[in-house]
Amino acid sequence: xxxxxxxxxxxxxxxxxxxxxxxxxxxxxxxxxxxxxxxxxxxxxxxxxxxxxxxxxxxxxxxxxxxxxxxxxxxxxxxxxxxxxxxxxxxxxxxxxxxxxxxxxxxxxxxxxxxxxxxxxxxxxxxxxxxxxxxxxxxxxxxxxxxxxxxxxxxxxxxxxxxxxxxxxxxxxxxxxxxxxxxxxxxxxxxxxxxxxxxxxxxxxxxxxxxxxxxxxxxxxxxxxxxxxxxxxxxxxxxxxxxxxxxxxxxxxxxxxxxxxxxxxxxxxxxxxxxxxxxxxxxxxxxxxxxxxxxxxxxxxxxxxxxxxxxxxxxxxxxxxxxxxxxxxxxxxxxxxxxxxxxxxxxxxxxxxxxxxxxxxxxxxxxxxxxxxxxxxxxxxxxxxxxxxxxxxxxxxxxxxxxxxxxxxxxxxxxxxxxxxxxxxxxxx
Numbered sequence: 001x002x003x004x005x006x007x008x009x010x011x012x013x014x015x016x017x018x019x020x021x022x023x024x025x026x027x028x029x030x031x032x033x034x035x036x037x038x039x040x041x042x043x044x045x046x047x048x049x050x051x052x053x054x055x056x057x058x059x060x061x062x063x064x065x066x067x068x069x070x071x072x073x074x075x076x077x078x079x080x081x082x083x084x085x086x087x088x089x090x091x092x093x094x095x096x097x098x099x100x101x102x103x104x105x106x107x108x109x110x111x112x113x114x115x116x117x118x119x120x121x122x123x124x125x126x127x128x129x130x131x132x133x134x135x136x137x138x139x140x141x142x143x144x145x146x147x148x149x150x151x152x153x154x155x156x157x158x159x160x161x162x163x164x165x166x167x168x169x170x171x172x173x174x175x176x177x178x179x180x181x182x183x184x185x186x187x188x189x190x191x192x193x194x195x196x197x198x199x200x201x202x203x204x205x206x207x208x209x210x211x212x213x214x215x216x217x218x219x220x221x222x223x224x225x226x227x228x229x230x231x232x233x234x235x236x237x238x239x240x241x242x243x244x245x246x247x248x249x250x251x252x253x254x255x256x257x258x259x260x261x262x263x264x265x266x267x268x269x270x271x272x273x274x275x276x277x278x279x280x281x282x283x284x285x286x287x288x289x290x291x292x293x294x295x296x297x298x299x300x301x302x303x304x305x306x307x308x309x310x311x312x313x314x315x316x317x318x319x320x321x322x323x324x325x326x327x328x329x330x331x332x333x334x335x336x337x338x339x340x341x342x343x344x345x346x347x348x349x350x351x352x353x354x355x356x357x358x359x360x361x362x363x364x365x366x367x368x369x370x371x372x373x374x375x376x377x378x379x380x381x382x383x384x385x386x387x388x389x390x391x392x393x394x395x396x397x398x399x400x401x402x403x404x405x406x407x408x409x410x411x412x413x414x415x416x417x418x419x420x421x422x423x424x425x426x427x428x429x
Contacts, residue, residue, distance in 0.1 A: 028118045028174050034163075035120030039171045047083060051075040055179020058172045059226045062088070062149075062159055064095055064106065065191035065290055069149070069159070071172050079224040086169065089153035090160045095190040095292040096206045098132065099299035101143045102306035104157050104319060107132045107188055108209075110216055110229045110236065114183045118173060125151030125163040126170040130186060135231045139250035149186070159188075185226040190292075193217045195277035200286050205295055212236055218274075222266045239263060291321070298322035312336055 028035075044054060050073075057074040067088045072080040093105035107130060117129040127150030133142050148158040151166035161169065176184060190206070191197045193214045201207055216238045219227040227238040232254035239259055242248060246255035293299060302319040309315050314336045321329045 028115050028120070028177050032120050034126055034167060035170065035174070037167050037171060039168060039175070043084060043168070047073060050081050050083065051077070052081070052083065053179070055175050057179075057181045058176040058184050060149075060169070060172075060184070060186045062186065062188040063192050064088075064091060064108070064189070065197075067091070069161070069169065071169060073172070073176075080226070081224070084168065084172070086161060086165045088159055089162050089165070090155040092155045092157055093293065093302075095201075095290055097142070097209060097293075098137075098144055098147070098157070099142055099293070099296050100303050101145070102303035102310075103144075103293070103299035104302055104306060105293060105299065106155070106157055106159055107137075107144075107147050108190055109134060109136060109188060109213065110227075111186045111188065112183050113173065113186055115177045118170070118177070119148075120170075122148075122150055123152075124148065124154065124160070124166075126166045127151065128170070128173060130159075130188070135250050136234070136236055139231055139234045185229075187216065187220070187226075189213060189217060195274055196281045196286060199278055199281035200289050201292070202282065204289065204292050206292055218267065218270055219263075222270055223263070294322040294324070301328065309336070 039054070047054065047056075052073045052075055057080075059072045059080060061070040061072070062068070063070075069086045069088055070082055071084040071086075073083045074080050091106045093103065096105065097109065098105035098107045109132075111131040111134055113128050113131060117131060119127045119129070127148045130147045130149060132144055132147040137144075144157070149161070149166075149169065150158055151161055151163040153160050153162050173184060190201075190210060193210070198207075198210070198214065201210065204210075212235055216227050216229065216236060219238045228240075230237050230240060230248040231250040232248045232252060234251055237248070237254060237257070240257035241259070243256045243258065246257075248255065298321070301322060305315055305319045314334050316331045317333045317335045318331045323329060
């Protein structure tokens with residue numbers, strides 16, 4: 001029983017460290033005030049002016065580098081128009097896709113959100129699950145779960161907003177679902193896929209992946225309608241219709257497809273203009289690129305760091321980073337996650353350290369006693385083996401008589417003494 005509880009707590013800690021933990025989604029309806037908060041009247045007025053209704057279909061676009069989320073709504077003519085733009089409060093990882101569970105990367109790609117993915121009871125104020133991994137991700141062996149757009153301004157692989165912003169984004173989706181939309185598309189990009197930005201990252205290892213995303217990006221730029229997204233040969237395809245009897249298979253060869261001639265012509269014209277702009281951008285000064293993830297190798301390094309952190313181990317406070325030359329950069333400052341698992345690990349390490357110290361002190365005391373005993377034995381042996389010392393013959397001392405220094409010898413009476421006495425009497429001395 002205790003082992004099961006321990007495993008459950010470690011799993012919870014791993015989810016906290018690896019991503020967002022809104023695993024129980026309750027759909028659009030909730031009755032909670034935050035989930036039912038209406039859109040501001042100024043946005044409603046703007047929608048009306050653009051030929052939109054409160055419940056018309058919606059879609060979203062995410063740009064990592066710019067830190068923006070755009071909300072688009074369908075107009076009465078069927079095309080979509082931008083209705084709101086919000087700042088992303090936090091997103092984790094680097095530019096580039098999510099590869100594996102625990103790599104702390106926020107996803108990039110084309111995702112679908114349905115009513116069941118909405119969470120009005122989120123631990124992060126409000127949230128919706130992006131739907132990672134999608135068909136493309138699974139076909140390419142990418143792993144992870146519970147990747148959200150949520151409030152609380154805290155992220156470990158998600159796109160996090162302030163609570164106030166999340167209330168508005170959530171309201172857009174809620175109203176569209178209540179208006180009959182069955183799912184909405186969310187397009188997540190590393191940056192706005194302009195010619196200038198693509199030129200900046202043309203030497204990046206993620207460039208081919210981004211070129212693939214750009215095709216879907218361009219289709220929306222041309223049509224202002226969310227593209228139809230499929231996967232074959234482990235890659236995205238956009239606005240393609242299989243010929244009769246054919247289907248798309250994510251890991252198999254792409255079938256014969258058709259596409260409206262009007263879209264083909266518009267796309268070719270768009271690409272001609274793009275190619276000229278790209279060529280011009282490659283020869284001009286541009287902003288330096290931002291850090292990007294170096295593929296599956298860096299993802300594996302970060303994932304291992306995340307697992308250790310989730311177990312409560314002391315790890316560098318920032319995940320490791322793989323450089324272009326293959327070297328790994330790790331910060332020297334260490335720490336551990338503040339969680340039940342982390343505190344338990346700290347207690348275990350402290351107990352182990354105390355036990356080790358006591359054992360070392362005991363061993364040192366035993367060694368000191370042995371050294372002292374050996375020293376005493378050596379001293380006793382040396383004393384026992386030393387030859388007896390014979391006393392030297394004594395020398396008789398001679399008595400030396402020292403003359404005593406005293407008063408001068410008394411003068412004997414005589415002629416001289418008598419004369420002195422007479423002289424003294426004359427002068428009265």
